[in-house]
Amino acid sequence: MTTRYANILKPLHLGFTTIKNRVVMGSMHTGLEDRFYNYPKLAAYFGERAKGGVGLIITGGISPNRQGWLLPAGGTMNNLADVAPHRLVTHAVHKHGAKILMQILHSGRYGYQPFVVSASPIKSPISPFKPRQMSEKQILETIEDYAHTASIAKKAGYDGVEVMGSEGYLLNQFLSRHVNQRTDRWGGDIENRMRFAIEIVKAIREKVGEKFIICFRLSMLDLVHDGNTMQEVITVAQALEKSGVTLLNTGIGWHEARIPTIVTSVPRAAFADYTAEVKKHVAIPVIASNRINMPETAEEILAAGKADMVQMARPLLADAFWVSKTATNRVDEINTCIACNQACLDHTFKNKRATCLVNPRAAYETELVYVKTKAPKKIAVVGGGVAGMSAATVAASRGHKVTLFEASHEVGGQFNLAKVVPGKEEFHETIRYFKVQIERTGVELRLNTRVNREQLEREGFDEVVVATGVIPRALKIAGSQAPQVLSYAEVLRGAAVGNRVAVIGAGGIGFDVSEFLLKPEHQPQPQPLADWQREWGIDPNPNYISEGGLQAAEVAHPVREIYLLQRKTTPLGIGLGKTTGWVHRAQLKKHAVKMLRGVQYQSITDEGLWIKTNGYDQLLRVDTVVVCAGQESVKEIMPTEDEFTLANYHIIGGAKLAAELDAKRAIREGAELAAKL
Numbered sequence: 208m209t210t211r212y213a214n215i216l217k218p219l220h221l222g223f224t225t226i227k228n229r230v231v232m233g234s235m236h237t238g239l240e241d242r243f244y245n246y247p248k249l250a251a252y253f254g255e256r257a258k259g260g261v262g263l264i265i266t267g268g269i270s271p272n273r274q275g276w277l278l279p280a281g282g283t284m285n286n287l288a289d290v291a292p293h294r295l296v297t298h299a300v301h302k303h304g305a306k307i308l309m310q311i312l313h314s315g316r317y318g319y320q321p322f323v324v325s326a327s328p329i330k331s332p333i334s335p336f337k338p339r340q341m342s343e344k345q346i347l348e349t350i351e352d353y354a355h356t357a358s359i360a361k362k363a364g365y366d367g368v369e370v371m372g373s374e375g376y377l378l379n380q381f382l383s384r385h386v387n388q389r390t391d392r393w394g395g396d397i398e399n400r401m402r403f404a405i406e407i408v409k410a411i412r413e414k415v416g417e418k419f420i421i422c423f424r425l426s427m428l429d430l431v432h433d434g435n436t437m438q439e440v441i442t443v444a445q446a447l448e449k450s451g452v453t454l455l456n457t458g459i460g461w462h463e464a465r466i467p468t469i470v471t472s473v474p475r476a477a478f479a480d481y482t483a484e485v486k487k488h489v490a491i492p493v494i495a496s497n498r499i500n501m502p503e504t505a506e507e508i509l510a511a512g513k514a515d516m517v518q519m520a521r522p523l524l525a526d527a528f529w530v531s532k533t534a535t536n537r538v539d540e541i542n543t544c545i546a547c548n549q550a551c552l553d554h555t556f557k558n559k560r561a562t563c564l565v566n567p568r569a570a571y572e573t574e575l576v577y578v579k580t581k582a583p584k585k586i587a588v589v590g591g592g593v594a595g596m597s598a599a600t601v602a603a604s605r606g607h608k609v610t611l612f613e614a615s616h617e618v619g620g621q622f623n624l625a626k627v628v629p630g631k632e633e634f635h636e637t638i639r640y641f642k643v644q645i646e647r648t649g650v651e652l653r654l655n656t657r658v659n660r661e662q663l664e665r666e667g668f669d670e671v672v673v674a675t676g677v678i679p680r681a682l683k684i685a686g687s688q689a690p691q692v693l694s695y696a697e698v699l700r701g702a703a704v705g706n707r708v709a710v711i712g713a714g715g716i717g718f719d720v721s722e723f724l725l726k727p728e729h730q731p732q733p734q735p736l737a738d739w740q741r742e743w744g745i746d747p748n749p750n751y752i753s754e755g756g757l758q759a760a761e762v763a764h765p766v767r768e769i770y771l772l773q774r775k776t777t778p779l780g781i782g783l784g785k786t787t788g789w790v791h792r793a794q795l796k797k798h799a800v801k802m803l804r805g806v807q808y809q810s811i812t813d814e815g816l817w818i819k820t821n822g823y824d825q826l827l828r829v830d831t832v833v834v835c836a837g838q839e840s841v842k843e844i845m846p847t848e849d850e851f852t853l854a855n856y857h858i859i860g861g862a863k864l865a866a867e868l869d870a871k872r873a874i875r876e877g878a879e880l881a882a883k884l
């Protein structure tokens with residue numbers, strides 16, 4: 208079969224072994240690796256991705272000793288007893304011809320536990336624990352621990368290890384002046400700062416021999432003050448190559464950096480040029496990373512010679528069959544990662560098992576199973592938002608005869624609103640994915656059809672899934688019927704908005720709408736890379752001489768004056784996702800949005816919005832009031848308990864519960880219900 212993606216599918220020969228294509232599933236902590244009884248689930252998770260065609264997999268981080276734990280009693284490998292569970296994983300992957308590396312991660316001062324150590328005793332802004340400075344003896348012991356862990360990984364059947372040297376973890380802490388302020392042979396100039404990483408690689412190579420992959424994940428852009436320059440990055444890369452590294456992987460930004468590196472508003476392939484710069488100076492294969500989620504982007508990077516492989520972690524959670532769909536020209540069937548972090552990284556930071564918003568089977572492969580039905584039923588799904596589409600397509604894929612009713616002219620529901628928010632363009636992909644699934648699975652789609660219960664009963668459905676979603680909650684104060692009062696849905700659908708605006712309600716949608724109103728109407732979407740770099744203060748020169756690649760940010764003048772208001776007295780936006788909320792808060796702050804809390808709404812008049820704060824009446828002179836005060840469920844079609852119906856009725860998503868409505872719950876509820884029908 209001819210393919211547009213020849214570079215992605217080309218094997219990579221490493222001399223002693225061959226990786227069958229150029230796709231690396233990057234390391235992502237799922238939470239399953241920390242407990243041995245979860246290894247069968249971990250094996251199923253990786254096995255499915257290997258079956259889906261990925262060439263190389265890198266596990267979540269496993270610590271070489273207890274000082275390196277990310278969390279108390281985190282996954283560690285320093286004992287032969289650790290071999291057996293890991294063999295389940297390596298076997299599951301090798302069965303499908305993929306290779307797998309175990310990542311060795313010492314968290315250093317990012318550990319969320321009391322044994323933390325680092326280059327210097329400097330606390331990180333994202334952990335409450337102050338690290339102890341490592342002594343010479345501890346450094347030498349840790350080098351041994353890395354080598355020992357790698358040798359056990361080899362016994363467990365891994366094809367190699369990845370040494371985590373980026374994202375601000377221990378080795379990155381030694382590599383950069385940001386944390387390394389030592390004056391001994393492990394600190395000072397770059398030759399000394401890199402000594403620890405280099406000695407680790409040499410010790411591993413000596414222990415495991417030549418025919419074992421050592422991949423090193425190197426921070427190519429620290430994005431923190433006192434971070435390395437590109438020249439220093441290249442010096443380290445060349446020394447790593449000389450010490451025996453087989454593959455050089457890209458890390459971008461420390462976790463504490465205040466510049467987004469993976470969220471959905473980061474342009475696709477935003478950092479590939481920094482990898483390309485390093486690649487010019489080494490002969491070993493180099494892997495590009497961050498915001499590569501679709502084959503076009505991956506192919507472009509490889510075809511331009513910017514990297515030898517492309518790494519994707521979240522996109523392979525979203526779709527285990529990303530590679531095989533690419534190889535068989537079924538790219539429109541890919542369930543695209545929308546870089547929302549809501550079910551993966553936000554879960555990890557809450558110590559919950561990582562999964563995926565658009566693919567609830569990720570890391571639940573043995574629990575959420577779609578079995579072909581032996582007794583096909585006639586199923587109606589009412590509502591074509593993500594909950595309804597998830598239920599309809601899973602049920603149809605199992606062999607049921609499914610009809611999907613949608614009152615409007617298009618499917619997508621709330622995602623049709625989200626996709627117009629600047630930086631949320633990826634939401635288009637989810638709608639495209641479901642549309643293709645609807646066709647592929649044979650769901651009968653009836654658009655512009657507001658169905659009622661009588662009609663459903665008449666058509667003789669066995670099961671009815673009510674996924675009728677939500678409507679925006681209206682404001683109930685004097686003047687709220689005035690024409691200058693708009694719902695968020697009206698605004699996102701293009702209603703005219705004045706220059707001075709009050710946004711009522713500071714949940715995810717209040718933030719989204721504020722960002723939408725800050726930008727000029729006809730700004731190109733997605734945001735061009737150069738504009739985005741300017742706005743966040745990233746040095747666009749791949750051969751940057753600025754420390755950590757930082758430069759002064761330049762923020763365009765906002766096109767509107769905006770107040771964002773809430774009744775609660777807590778800081779605005781604290782309920783947003785852990786890994787994304789800070790980006791939204793920073794955006795609004797930079798654009799001078801005035802955030803008020805503890806507000807009581809009084810009335811809306813021709814002069815503006817009257818509020819009360821701290822006991823005082825205040826007039827906000829605004830032209831438009833946008834209401835983002837949550838939603839209410841739409842569920843008239845759902846029978847009450849004592850009503851007799853021929854079909855069985857089920858309710859999911861926002862129709863079931865509007866509070867804390869979110870797409871993650873909606874898609875999962877749809878899939879879980881359909882798996883059981």
Ligand code: NAP
Binds near residue numbers: 712716836
């Ligand atoms: P939300 O998070 O529930 O926020 C609505 C806000 O409106 C509340 O925080 C509440 O704050 C205020 N409110 C509620 N009733 C009100 C009333 N009667 N009058 C005035 N204010 C009222 O809902 P949302 O913003 O609509 O978002 C819905 C869901 O979408 C969220 O749960 C989230 O998961 C998801 N989402 C997330 C993001 C993101 O993470 N970036 C973006 C978009 C959507 P006060 O009571 O304090 O005023």
Ligand code: SF4
Binds near residue numbers: 522524525544547566
């Ligand atoms: Fe991607 Fe969101 Fe899924 Fe994470 S939860 S893998 S960011 S789509």
